[in-house]
Amino acid sequence: MKKYFKKAVALSLAAAMLLTGCGSSSDTGSKSDVTEITEETAAEEWEAGVTEGAATEDWAEEAPAEEWDGGSYDMTEEASNSMADVWEDTARTEEAKSYLESCYIYEDEPYPESHPNEEYSEWEEKGFTSVKKEPLSTFSADVDTASYSNLRRLIREGYDLDMLPEGSVRIEEMINYFSYDYKEPEGKEPFGVTTQISTCPWNEEAELLMIGLKTEDIEYDQAPPSNLVFLLDVSGSMYSDDKLPLLQEAFGLLAENLTEKDRVSIVTYAGEDQIVLKGAKGSQTKKIKNALNSLEASGSTNGSAGIETAYALAESNFIEGGNNRVIIATDGDLNVGLTTEEELEDLITEKKESGIFLSVLGFGTGNIKDNKMETLADKGNGNYAYIDCLREANKVLVEEMSATLLTICKDVKFQVEFNPAVVEGYRLLGYENRALAAEDFDDDTKDAGEIGAGHSVTALYEIVLKEPLNGSMSADEISQLKYSDEYKKEFGEEEITSPAAEKEWLTISIRYKKPAEDQSNLLEYPIGYECYTNKPSDDFVFAAAVAEFGLLASHSAYPENASVKHVEKALNSIRLNDEYKEEFLELVEEVQ
Numbered sequence: 001m002k003k004y005f006k007k008a009v010a011l012s013l014a015a016a017m018l019l020t021g022c023g024s025s026s027d028t029g030s031k032s033d034v035t036e037i038t039e040e041t042a043a044e045e046w047e048a049g050v051t052e053g054a055a056t057e058d059w060a061e062e063a064p065a066e067e068w069d070g071g072s073y074d075m076t077e078e079a080s081n082s083m084a085d086v087w088e089d090t091a092r093t094e095e096a097k098s099y100l101e102s103c104y105i106y107e108d109e110p111y112p113e114s115h116p117n118e119e120y121s122e123w124e125e126k127g128f129t130s131v132k133k134e135p136l137s138t139f140s141a142d143v144d145t146a147s148y149s150n151l152r153r154l155i156r157e158g159y160d161l162d163m164l165p166e167g168s169v170r171i172e173e174m175i176n177y178f179s180y181d182y183k184e185p186e187g188k189e190p191f192g193v194t195t196q197i198s199t200c201p202w203n204e205e206a207e208l209l210m211i212g213l214k215t216e217d218i219e220y221d222q223a224p225p226s227n228l229v230f231l232l233d234v235s236g237s238m239y240s241d242d243k244l245p246l247l248q249e250a251f252g253l254l255a256e257n258l259t260e261k262d263r264v265s266i267v268t269y270a271g272e273d274q275i276v277l278k279g280a281k282g283s284q285t286k287k288i289k290n291a292l293n294s295l296e297a298s299g300s301t302n303g304s305a306g307i308e309t310a311y312a313l314a315e316s317n318f319i320e321g322g323n324n325r326v327i328i329a330t331d332g333d334l335n336v337g338l339t340t341e342e343e344l345e346d347l348i349t350e351k352k353e354s355g356i357f358l359s360v361l362g363f364g365t366g367n368i369k370d371n372k373m374e375t376l377a378d379k380g381n382g383n384y385a386y387i388d389c390l391r392e393a394n395k396v397l398v399e400e401m402s403a404t405l406l407t408i409c410k411d412v413k414f415q416v417e418f419n420p421a422v423v424e425g426y427r428l429l430g431y432e433n434r435a436l437a438a439e440d441f442d443d444d445t446k447d448a449g450e451i452g453a454g455h456s457v458t459a460l461y462e463i464v465l466k467e468p469l470n471g472s473m474s475a476d477e478i479s480q481l482k483y484s485d486e487y488k489k490e491f492g493e494e495e496i497t498s499p500a501a502e503k504e505w506l507t508i509s510i511r512y513k514k515p516a517e518d519q520s521n522l523l524e525y526p527i528g529y530e531c532y533t534n535k536p537s538d539d540f541v542f543a544a545a546v547a548e549f550g551l552l553a554s555h556s557a558y559p560e561n562a563s564v565k566h567v568e569k570a571l572n573s574i575r576l577n578d579e580y581k582e583e584f585l586e587l588v589e590e591v592q
Contacts, residue, residue, distance in 0.1 A: 117367040119332075120167035121341075121374060123432040125557055128425040128464065131418045137426060138441050140434040141213070141412035141449035141457050143403075144377060145396075146362055146370065146386035147173035151553060153365065153388040155587055161553050161564070168370065171430030171550035175458045178546065178580060180539040182214035182456055190409050190512065191215045191451070195527050197505070198536040200462055201570060202548050202562040207532075209426075209461040210540050211416075211508060215408045217454035220401045225261035226282070226323040228405070230292075231310040233330035235270040235301035242388070243364040244297045247329050250361070250393035252289050257398055258282030265313050266291050269306030270299035279317050301333055304347055311351045318355075321516070323406050328376065329361045332369030341375045348380035349447070355516070357407050357450065358382030361396070378433070381410060381450055395580070403452035409512040411448040411520065414459060415441040418506045425464040427558065429547050441511060444520050451512075460547050463505075504528045538574040542581060545570040549588060564592045 129137070147170040154164055183192030194212040201208070230251055238244040258264065262282025268274050277291040310326045318324055352358070358380035360373045370386075377384035383404065385396045396404055413436060418426055440446040451457060504526045511520040536544075548562045548570075556562075571585045 115165075115366050115368075118165060118168075118365075119369045119371045120165055121371040121433060122167055125432060125554075126427065126435075127558060128427045128462070130425055131420045131423050135418055135420065136438045136441075137414075137416045137418070137428055137461075138436040138438050139414050139428065139431045139459075140436055140447075141414065141451055142172050142431060142434050143176055143449065143451055143455050143457060144170075144173050144374070144384040145177040146373070146384045148177035149386040149388050149392050150362070150368075150370065152583075152587060153386075155591060157365075161591060162555070164553055164555070166555065169550060169554040170433065171547055171554060172434070172459070173430075174550045174553075175430070175460065175543050175546050176456070178542070178584070179578065180212055180214070180456045180458065180543065181537075182212040182539070184214060185216050189523065190514075193508070193510075193523075193525050194539075195508070195525070195531050196536060196540050197463075197527075197532045198534065198540060201541075201544050201566065202551070203462055203560040205560075206427075206462040206464050208540075208544055209463050209506075209527075210543060211414070211459045211461075212539070212543075213451070213457040213510075215451055215453055215455050218402050218406060218408075220257065220406070221259060223402060223406050223453070224322045225263070225319050226258070226325065226405060227263045227314060227317045227319045228258075228282075228323075229265045229267060229310045229314045229317075229326045231306050231326055231328045232266065232268050232295065233270075233301060233303065233306075233328075234268045234295050234297050234299075235333070236298050237301060237331055237333045237367055238364070239297040240364060240366075243331060244295065246387065246390065246393070247361075247363055248292045248295065249390055250387055250397060251292050251329070253390075253394055254397040254401070255282075255285050255288040255292070257401060258285070258288075263317050263319070264288055265310075265317065267306055267310045267313060268295060269302055269309075270297075271302060273302065273306040273309045275309065275313065278313065301330075303328075303330065304344070307347060307351065311354060311356060314356045315354055323357070324355060325357045325359060325405060327359045327361065328373075329363060330373065331364040331367060332362060332371075332373040333367050341371055344372055345375050345379045348376050352379070352381040352447075356381075357515075359404055360384045362386040374433070378449075379447065381407070381447075383450065383452065400452075400454070403454045406453045407450045407515050408453050408455075409451045410515055411444070411446075411511070411513045412451050412457075413441050413446075413448045413511045413520075415509040415511075416461070416506055417509070418463070419504050420466065422466055422505045423463050424466045427462040429460045429462065430550070431459065441509070444513070444518065448511075458543050460543060505531070538577075541570055541574045542576070546584065564588060568592050 147168065151164070151169055151174065154168070180194075182194040185192045191213045194210075194214070196210045197207055199208065200206040232247060232251075234244060238247070255264070260281055260283040264277065264280045264282055264284075265275070266277035266288075268276055276295070277288065280287050280291075282288075307326075307328075310328075314324055314326055348358070358377060359382055360377040360380075362368055362370065362373045362384070363386075368386075374384055376382065385392075385404070387393045387396065415438070416426075434449065436446065436448070506527050508525040508527060510523045510525075512523075513520050545567045549564070549567045550556075551559045551562045552564060568585070568588050571581075571588060576582045576585060
């Protein structure tokens with residue numbers, strides 16, 4: 001908030017002047033006068049000009065100098081509310097209003113516009129877990145990227161990290177927004193696995209484990225034919241330039257890259273749904289773009305009716321062995337029909353059984369319903385991206401076209417078993433909305449995440465090396481674990497006999513299904529001391545820097561020594577090999 005310090009002080013002084021009869025147009029001073037207030041004199045100005053000059057005891061009690069938060073220049077809620085009261089009671093004249101407006105001295109860095117109608121899912125951050133109490137960490141893969149591009153939008157609007165809406169930052173989506181130079185798949189395995197362990201940059205008491213998956217890149221012209229249904233929100237809430245007009249341009253980019261073998265349909269929804277285009281060839285670019293450009297925004301938002309029609313149309317044009325997908329583009333503001341997260345979850349869970357995959361593209365500001373869009377993607381065999389500009393549309397729909405549209409593996413689950421001979425405790429960074437029960441890992445009826453062609457998925461764990469811990473597990477639970485001998489040793493039952501317990505830190509297990517199959521495949525990767533390094537790769541350093549920034553942006557209860565300055569230093573120590581990583585550094589520098 002430091003960049004807004006002078007403005008807040010100026011507003012405070014203006015309020016005090018109004019209360020003491022100094023608010024007329026002849027003696028309010030000029031904008032240049034206001035800018036002479038310095039940070040060195042701010043505390044004194046506040047106390048003398050506001051507290052002592054206040055006309056009521058309430059103001060003096062509610063907004064003393066100590067209301068400023070430890071020198072961070074961030075006004076407390078009580079002081080802010082009191083200032084609002086002063087405006088309401090005494091500053092209704094045009095002269096007073098004119099003076100207060102003159103105090104906005106950073107015209108190129110205004111206060112960010114508040115978005116009270118935006119909605120985000122609530123989730124609870126998990127702290128460190130004892131290996132002896134919970135040796136298995138289980139979660140679903142996630143390739144969504146919406147949280148990062150939305151965060152970028154908020155920061156560019158002027159939000160500081162401490163102002164970001166609760167639930168708007170999901171660390172795993174920040175990390176997975178970027179590409180990494182991970183191992184390519186070998187043999188018949190659908191992905192390569194990269195692991196590395198090094199010192200945790202923000203927590204001197206922990207090490208950091210990086211797990212990276214990478215699927216094979218497939219050029220879109222080499223991919224199976226696609227049956228695509230564009231389900232487009234054309235309700236009144238989509239009227240602004242960053243919604244329907246941007247949506248039209250974005251899908252126009254996608255249309256330019258489709259081929260003769262593809263089929264495209266367009267369904268719109270507002271108060272009711274409408275089929276605009278049915279089964280056009282992907283090569284009919286002009287026809288598709290004309291249909292897109294004809295759309296206008298008006299009416300309410302009956303998204304559930306649109307979903308029903310879009311899936312029915314996708315089923316009627318279903319391509320066996322092809323890529324059958326509905327792409328929803330919306331701000332998520334569904335207000336007719338099925339509207340709650342629970343209702344949408346039930347609807348989309350039913351629809352995914354058709355074998356049709358889903359992509360959700362979020363657009364706009366002010367009233368986006370991130371919670372509903374994330375639910376649709378998570379429960380509908382889908383992925384979720386947020387489009388804040390045409391450049392992001394090009395990234396998602398052109399540069400990463402195969403990753404967005406072509407699923408390689410579905411229901412991908414991770415399970416990490418930690419060895420108590422080495423690891424005392426662990427904490428998975430992010431994936432709070434993707435956590436699974438240990439028994440869900442082997443249950444093929446449990447839904448999990450999808451991974452597209454060329455996607456990389458990264459998971460980071462803070463791990464604390466072994467120290468004595470109190471814990472207890474039943475004999476049956478112990479017998480099911482790979483490192484069970486070490487548990488028996490700890491409980492005094494028998495001596496250790498397993499070589500694995502002496503050499504391995506953990507074992508990573510991954511389950512996945514092929515797109516057209518219902519039975520999962522299992523892969524296992526033991527990880528030992530050989531993965532530890534004092535010279536981590538650039539990928540490791542970058543992913544750790546994004547996670548550290550995410551801890552601050554998500555208001556984590558476990559930031560330890562994380563700082564924006566440290567993130568900036570880490571990024572400057574490595575080679576940033578693409579424009580998106582360079583942009584992240586620029587974003588960090590802007591916050592710093």
